[in-house]
Amino acid sequence: MDRSFAGRLGSGSLNPPRARSKARAERARPRRGKANARAARRGQAGAIDVAIEHLLRAPGALLRGLAVAWAVLGAHRRLRIALLVTLPALPLLGGGWLWLRHSSLVSVERVRISGIHGRDAASIDAALTRAAKGMSTLDVSTAKLRAAVAAYPVVGGLRVQARFPHGLSIHVIEQPPVAVLVTGGVKTGVAADGVVLGAAHASDSLPTLTGRAQLTPGEHVREASLLGELTVLGAAPATLAHSAQRAYGGSKGLTLLMRGGLRVYFGDASRPHAKWASLASVLADPGSAGASYVDVRLPERPVAGFAAGVVPPAVEGAEADGGSTAGVDSAESLAEKLSAAVPTPSSEAQAGAAEESSSGEAEASHEAETGSESSGATSEASSPESSGG
Numbered sequence: 001m002d003r004s005f006a007g008r009l010g011s012g013s014l015n016p017p018r019a020r021s022k023a024r025a026e027r028a029r030p031r032r033g034k035a036n037a038r039a040a041r042r043g044q045a046g047a048i049d050v051a052i053e054h055l056l057r058a059p060g061a062l063l064r065g066l067a068v069a070w071a072v073l074g075a076h077r078r079l080r081i082a083l084l085v086t087l088p089a090l091p092l093l094g095g096g097w098l099w100l101r102h103s104s105l106v107s108v109e110r111v112r113i114s115g116i117h118g119r120d121a122a123s124i125d126a127a128l129t130r131a132a133k134g135m136s137t138l139d140v141s142t143a144k145l146r147a148a149v150a151a152y153p154v155v156g157g158l159r160v161q162a163r164f165p166h167g168l169s170i171h172v173i174e175q176p177p178v179a180v181l182v183t184g185g186v187k188t189g190v191a192a193d194g195v196v197l198g199a200a201h202a203s204d205s206l207p208t209l210t211g212r213a214q215l216t217p218g219e220h221v222r223e224a225s226l227l228g229e230l231t232v233l234g235a236a237p238a239t240l241a242h243s244a245q246r247a248y249g250g251s252k253g254l255t256l257l258m259r260g261g262l263r264v265y266f267g268d269a270s271r272p273h274a275k276w277a278s279l280a281s282v283l284a285d286p287g288s289a290g291a292s293y294v295d296v297r298l299p300e301r302p303v304a305g306f307a308a309g310v311v312p313p314a315v316e317g318a319e320a321d322g323g324s325t326a327g328v329d330s331a332e333s334l335a336e337k338l339s340a341a342v343p344t345p346s347s348e349a350q351a352g353a354a355e356e357s358s359s360g361e362a363e364a365s366h367e368a369e370t371g372s373e374s375s376g377a378t379s380e381a382s383s384p385e386s387s388g389g
Helices: 005-010 018-075 077-101 121-132 142-148 224-234 272-284 331-341 347-359 366-374
Strands: 110-114 155-163 167-174 177-183 186-191 196-198 208-210 244-250 253-258 263-267 293-295 303-305 378-382
Touching: 110 121, 121 142, 121 167, 142 155, 177 224, 186 224, 208 224, 208 244, 224 244, 224 253, 224 272, 263 272, 272 293
Parallel strands: 110 167, 177 208, 263 293
Antiparallel strands: 155 167, 177 186, 186 196, 244 253, 253 263, 293 303, 303 378
């Protein structure tokens, strides 16, 4: 056996194998972990010591601040006198303010209510008056007033203004019904934002909608199609609002059936104000008299269509392609021209309308409409683009 130093060196006794080095490294790791933990504890202890030191210094800093303030007061006699007078008076002033807010000196005695109409007007007025007379002009609670009329969904909001010392003005922001929702034979009025108003607001002069789920007053309509129809009906101008008879989804999207049989294709609920303005301009144009439908899906290019065999009336100054520029008249003349533009429903049109009511999807006189479009019996009217949609 080679016992020389060179032999021992060659045997690798001075160069430990990898396993031995790995074992030593693993034994060293816990030592480093413990060292890091001790360092973290020392850091936390240092932070606590700093916080305690700041707390111990706080009274001294407060005393120094008070000393500076006292020196300032000592140098200014008037300031010292004002402070000595004000400090005892603060509790008295606070208590006096609380007493005044609820005293009879500022109690509400005169209530002026505006903005309410319809059959619930008297009840809403009485409920608001009772709630208001329990308040003062220095302590008006709009939340309590709103709670007093929570049973009346037609009340959309309140604007309250106190008139010192005894007056209170309340303006009611109504959300009137724009349609009658029919579900399972039950009729209820619905506002433009989808709030169900109740059977008391279901009027025959309003357009009808067909829903699936029966709702109680105060609930909101959830069906997307109904919400789109309500949005369109809520944007209708006053001269046309009561001319719509029914809204439904047809082959051209959202469709309104006007009183007299005229169909208006809105497509969807986007840009409703622009589409209503476009419809008004078409109806005000004498060239659209006798039209069976008006397409306002593109409000910049409305189209009035005529049934097969109906020739659009000649309009002086009409364009070579059969179009006419329609201007928007006053509200009175627009209402008159609307009745002239809507044709008298024939027996065939009435039968088609009955078929639409039963299906809820098919359009009235669809075959006549298809024939008129294919035969080219249409006229276009250009209207200025409206940004109201």
